[in-house]
Amino acid sequence: MMTMMDREEPREDALDRALAGHLAAQLDSQRGRAAEAFRAALAAGVLRNGPDAAADPHGHVAPAMQIQRHAVRRTMWMWGGIPTALAACVAIAVGLQVFLAQPATRLAHNTGPNLQLAPAAMEENLWTRDVDGGMVVSDQGPMKVLKEQTVRQRRWVDPQDGAVYSLTEPGEKVGYVRVKPF
């Protein structure tokens, strides 16, 4: 029979393993990003340091002006994006209403009068998430890659035999945003 002390040690180990495992799962995938971004920014020539940073032998735009200019661009990008996103939401909502209203008619029309495959119950889920795709260097300097991933899942039941059908559609939109120069 195990004593209390014997039980305590494996639990200490288990706690260590649980914490170490969770933190590694959270943080290991982030390693290497900083070095990659540093190299990318250096390659693009927007990152300088040291006493020479004030002098500008190559005629680069002063950092403060660059920051201001990029801030303006970012604001414009943001304000341009909001109406687009709203319009997309409205389009999806309208499209969904049309789609949900139509299947019974469409199926009845396509399959003839003897088949009744119109879904009695339908459920739709839409997930979206933003994913940081890291940095890339383009002709216009370093850019951050932002991915908007979506998964749309529709499930419905065939009233004839109770079978459940499911349709899953993954999607991804990739956007590029100029990074703030330092």
Added chain:
Amino acid sequence: MAEAVESLVERSRAGNADAFAELISRYERSALAVAYGLLADGHRAGDAVQEAFLKAWQELPRLADAKRFGGWLMQIVRNAALDIRRRKAGAIGRALSSGAEMPDLAARSPGPAANAEEQERSRRVREALAALDEQTRAMVTMRYYEGLSSHEIGALLEVTPAAVDMRLSRARSRLKEMLAEVVIGQDAPGER
């Protein structure tokens, strides 16, 4: 023999990118730990660390004492993490659907049951860590993710090793209590 940090800092100050890349390599895990302490989110911690190292490269000429590089860098990481937290504070939720997790279509999971169990375990550990204060969470992360000693953690966070020990001891008791079921679940079958 590994080059001393002071030497790497001096060479970085002179504009040597390789020396700075070596500093990134040496301090990345600690920086992630500090950022994770503030943000409790791995991905956002990665963002903060990326910004912090770029900022550190720019600010390096202002560092008076090369020996203090670690503590100085962690302060920059902390500021970057706080900045990200402020920016994200008003952000809208990502999942449009209620409750359910986004299906990971690319995942090669061992099976739904094992996957659900792992997710549940991960959720509990995340919640337990989130219940700690920011500095303690950073210390716990440095200890369990990077395996740093109390002395090393103290040097980076600019607190005494005794204070680190005290906080880690309290945190450990609290985590053990909060994660009792997870810990029991991880025991080998013969030990139950």
